[in-house]
Amino acid sequence: xxxxxxxxxxxxxxxxxxxxxxxxxxxxxxxxxxxxxxxxxxxxxxxxxxxxxxxxxxxxxxxxxxxxxxxxxxxxxxxxxxxxxxxxxxxxxxxxxxxxxxxxxxxxxxxxxxxxxxxxxxxxxxxxxxxxxxxxxxxxxxxxxxxxxxxxxxxxxxxxxxxxxxxxxxxxxxxxxxxxxxxxxxxxxxxxxxxxxxxxxxxxxxxxxxxxxxxxxxxxxxxxxxxxxxxxxxxxxxxxxxxxxxxxxxxxxxxxxxxxxxxxxxxxxxxxxxxxxxxxxxxxxxxxxxxxxxxxxxxxxxxx
Amino acid sequence: xxxxxxxxxxxxxxxxxxxxxxxxxxxxxxxxxxxxxxxxxxxxxxxxxxxxxxxxxxxxxxxxxxxxxxxxxxxxxxxxxxxxxxxxxxxxxxxxxxxxxxxxxxxxxxxxxxxxxxxxxxxxxxxxxxxxxxxxxxxxxxxxxxxxxxxxxxxxxxxxxxxxxxxxxxxxxxxxxxxxxxxxxxxxxxxxxxxxxxxxxxxxxxxxxxxxxxxxxxxxxxxxxxxxxxxxxxxxxxxxxxxxxxxxxxxxxxxxxxxxxxxxxxxxxxxxxxxxxxxxxxxxxxxxxxxxxxxxxxxx
Numbered sequence: 260x261x262x263x264x265x266x267x268x269x270x271x272x273x274x275x276x277x278x279x280x281x282x283x284x285x286x287x288x289x290x291x292x293x294x295x296x297x298x299x300x301x302x303x304x305x306x307x308x309x310x311x312x313x314x315x316x317x318x319x320x321x322x323x324x325x326x327x328x329x330x331x332x333x334x335x336x337x338x339x340x341x342x343x344x345x346x347x348x349x350x351x352x353x354x355x356x357x358x359x360x361x362x363x364x365x366x367x368x369x370x371x372x373x374x375x376x377x378x379x380x381x382x383x384x385x386x387x388x389x390x391x392x393x394x395x396x397x398x399x400x401x402x403x404x405x406x407x408x409x410x411x412x413x414x415x416x417x418x419x420x421x422x423x424x425x426x427x428x429x430x431x432x433x434x435x436x437x438x439x440x441x442x443x444x445x446x447x448x449x450x451x452x453x454x455x456x457x458x459x460x461x462x463x464x465x466x467x468x469x470x471x472x473x474x475x476x477x478x479x480x481x482x483x484x485x486x487x488x489x490x491x492x493x494x495x496x497x498x499x500x501x502x503x504x505x506x507x508x509x510x511x512x513x514x515x516x517x518x519x520x521x522x523x524x525x526x527x528x529x530x531x532x533x534x535x536x537x538x539x540x541x542x543x544x545x546x547x548x549x550x551x552x553x554x555x556x557x558x559x560x561x562x563x
Numbered sequence: 564x565x566x567x568x569x570x571x572x573x574x575x576x577x578x579x580x581x582x583x584x585x586x587x588x589x590x591x592x593x594x595x596x597x598x599x600x601x602x603x604x605x606x607x608x609x610x611x612x613x614x615x616x617x618x619x620x621x622x623x624x625x626x627x628x629x630x631x632x633x634x635x636x637x638x639x640x641x642x643x644x645x646x647x648x649x650x651x652x653x654x655x656x657x658x659x660x661x662x663x664x665x666x667x668x669x670x671x672x673x674x675x676x677x678x679x680x681x682x683x684x685x686x687x688x689x690x691x692x693x694x695x696x697x698x699x700x701x702x703x704x705x706x707x708x709x710x711x712x713x714x715x716x717x718x719x720x721x722x723x724x725x726x727x728x729x730x731x732x733x734x735x736x737x738x739x740x741x742x743x744x745x746x747x748x749x750x751x752x753x754x755x756x757x758x759x760x761x762x763x764x765x766x767x768x769x770x771x772x773x774x775x776x777x778x779x780x781x782x783x784x785x786x787x788x789x790x791x792x793x794x795x796x797x798x799x800x801x802x803x804x805x806x807x808x809x810x811x812x813x814x815x816x817x818x819x820x821x822x823x824x825x826x827x828x829x830x831x832x833x834x835x836x837x838x839x840x841x842x843x844x845x846x847x848x849x850x851x852x853x854x855x856x857x858x859x860x861x862x863x
Contacts, residue, residue, distance in 0.1 A: 284768045285689035292682035293697065295738030300704055303715035361583060369577045377848060378584040384840035385591050387797050388818030389833030392826070393590040396609060434587065439855055446856035484859060494708040498799045502819040516800075519710040523717070523804050535714040539707065546703050 304539075311532035326533040336534065339518040342425075342511055347493045350429050354489040355482060357433060358440035363470075365441070366448055376445075380438040390431065391502040398427050420509045428503075428512065432496050440485045447481035448474065480553055487549045491542075592637060594837070597830040601643040605827035646831035657814070657832050664813035664836075667729060667802075668795045671736035672788050679742035679787075680780075684772050686743070687750040688758070698747065701740040709800045720805060731805040736795065742787050748857050749783035750776055786854025789847050793840060 311327070314320045330336050361379060365372050382390075397403050398418040405415035418427050451474060459469050475482075497516030504512055506521060515538065522531045597605060650657045686698055704712065712735075720731035753776060761771050777784075802816045809817070814836050818829065843851070 281689055285685050285694070287685075288681040288688075288768075288772070289685035289697070292678045292738060292743055295678065295734075296701070296704070296740065299719050299735045299738050300712060300715050301700075303718040306718060307714055364576060364580055364583070367573075367576050369573060369580055375580050375584055376852070377844065378588050380848070380851070381588055381591055381844070383793055383851075384837060384844050385594065386815055386818060386833055386836045386840075387799060388815060389594050389829070389836070390590055391819060392829055392833065393593055396593070434590070438587070442852055442855040443859045446859055481859060491706055491708060494710070497709075498797075501799065501803075516708075516710050519714075520800075520803070523713075531714055535711050539711045542707055542711065543703065546706050549706075550699075 307532040307535060310528045311536050313529070315529065326529045327537065330530060330533045330537065333530075335513065336518055338510065339513055339515045342513055343494070343515045346425055346428065346432075346496070346514070347490055349425070350432050350493050350496075351486055351489045353429065354433055354436055354440060354492075355486050358437045358485065359444050359478070359482070361437060361441045362444035362448055365445060376441075379441055382435050382438055387498055388502050390435070391499060394427065394431060394499075394503060419504060419512075422511055424509050424512050428496060428500060431499050431503075432493060435499070436489060436492050440489065443481060443485055443488075444478070447478050451477045483549065483552050487545060490545060591837075594830055594833050596637045596639065597827070598646055598834040599642045599644070600639040600827060600830075601641070601645055602825070602827040604640055604643070605830070609826060646827050647835075649828060650831050650835065657817075657835075659810075660812065660814040660817045661835065663811060664796060664815060667732055667736075667798070667813050668792060670733055671739075671795050672791050674733075674737040675739055675742045675791055676746070676784060676787060678737060679746050680777060680784075681772075682743045683746035683750045684776055686747040687753070687776070688768075688771075698744075701743050705740040705744050713800060713804055716801075717804060727806055727808055727811075729806075729811060732798075732801045735801075741794075742791060745787050745790070745854065745858055746780065746783060749780055749786075753779050782850060782853065783857075785847060785850040786857070789843055789851045790854050790858075792843065796840065 312321060312323055314322045314325070365376055365379075369375075395402070399405070400415060400417050402418075404418070409415055416423050418424060455473055456469060459473060464472075494515070497514055497520070500508065500512060500514060501516070501520070506517065507513070508517065515534075519531065519534055519538075522534065600608070682701075686694060716731070716735040717726075719735075720726045723730075725731045725734070757775060757779075758771055761775055766774070797815050798813065799816055799819075802812050806812055809820075814832065818833060818836065
């Protein structure tokens with residue numbers, strides 16, 4: 260890569276000279292936002308780090324990692340971590356694959372494509388709480404799904420209070436997030452240079468070959484982005500879960516967010532801070548991977 | 564032969580798309596359809612699910628016929644507006660909660676974007692290592708889940724003694740990094756030649772910002788506004804933690820609390836609550852789609 264900066268369209272531009280005036284202007288336009296960010300997010304975060312390494316806010320005796328250790332040994336924290344990881348491991352790959360399938364489906368020559376796109380996006384407009392109501396109708400013990408299952412002569416399943424409960428949440432998560440991911444994939448599919456695909460068609464490549472050798476290669480960075488976005492969104496599924504099952508749901512539905520939320524209510528700053536920091540560290544690693552991978556794969560396609 | 568095969572493929576694919584579409588639309592349609600049923604009809608259809616949560620009142624519910632199984636019905640036996648009249652005329656609490664949602668969401672959308680425009684302009688016009696580092700900070704913060712960012716927000720709200728007031732949700736919302744990130748991505752697409760031309764004509768920074776960048780970003784601003792609106796309109800976590808006074812809760816939180824008691828009412832309230840987002844879909848879907856497309860990578 261040359262040192263000259265390039266816009267996203269590949270047009271080289273002159274690096275602005277860093278005059279004093281420029282710098283002052285830059286600071287001026289950024290300051291409202293940055294000051295707010297510092298005050299509401301960054302500075303208190305350092306205070307949290309402080310809270311996490313002292314024994315209590317009044318005594319302020321330095322205990323280093325004790326709070327972290329007690330968090331990690333806390334059995335409900337362990338349960339929450341385990342459930343969150345299991346959930347993400349199932350939900351994220353499904354979210355990536357299904358949304359890619361949907362995006363490719365809408366690329367095909369089928370009628371009413373733009374209507375289908377609207378339909379697939381429609382879950383975004385439904386308020387979470389009313390989804391929850393519908394989910395109860397569907398997955399309740401006397402609900403629609405069990406009725407269907409019974410018609411097939413199988414035993415009904417107690418969806419919310421058994422090991423199947425995570426399935427309910429995975430379905431909810433997919434329903435809510437697939438549309439957004441699909442749009443990301445559609446944009447990426449659109450960005451694949453047409454001429455490469457045309458050449459492949461001329462050389463009588465099959466649909467599968469075109470997908471495997473060309474499209475997938477161009478999509479690689481988007482796939483990773485969608486995967487990580489879905490991972491982040493899978494942490495946000497608490498919103499639905501809380502409305503569905505409340506503060507203390509069935510064991511396999513107890514997620515990290517429940518742990519945090521319940522700790523909030525007991526106002527245990529030490530525990531809360533330590534948990535928030537642990538989570539921030541994990542997220543930083545994930546985001547770091549995202550940046551690294553995007554750098555790496557982005558270049559790969561550009562040079563190809 | 565080949566033509567026949569192609570047609571079969573088309574039919575198959577359309578069928579798959581239809582299956583997807585139906586499953587995606589089902590909950591929405593069900594919500595709207597159920598909102599036009601009377602409480603009695605709802606009770607007949609879903610009584611077996613929701614009745615177990617509540618005590619029979621005055622014995623009147625017991626006389627209703629309750630189906631042994633759940634009935635999914637998309638067309639009400641009789642279109643009935645009683646749920647709506649209850650919501651709109653008889654119980655002001657719902658309207659109050661709706662208003663709570665409005666006064667929490669609308670200022671956040673407006674101020675978050677206004678503040679973000681300046682930041683995005685700064686990130687677009689003046690580049691450098693430090694600036695990229697700060698931008699990275701924004702992206703990292705944006706990707707942090709609520710459980711991480713709400714703890715600092717809560718601390719600051721506690722310091723400022725604004726816990727239990729709307730400001731505890733509004734102020735962090737004004738400075739949330741999402742708009743900055745997306746607007747920067749849009750603004751960096753503005754050709755530099757345009758800005759340079761304006762500079763040659765003697766435009767100062769403020770003029771470039773207000774006369775070139777903002778007008779060129781109108782579409783982007785619409786996209787960002789839509790995404791931010793949808794996000795905050797559905798907020799659940801912030802009010803739960805910041806506002807212990809349930810009177811100040813937005814409808815998005817309150818909706819879940821009417822679930823068990825008056826189901827029919829909940830459907831009507833949910834439908835009313837959907838109206839703004841449905842309008843957004845009808846008139847701004849292109850902006851929404853464009854906004855999502857632009858969020859497709861973390862770099863500016």
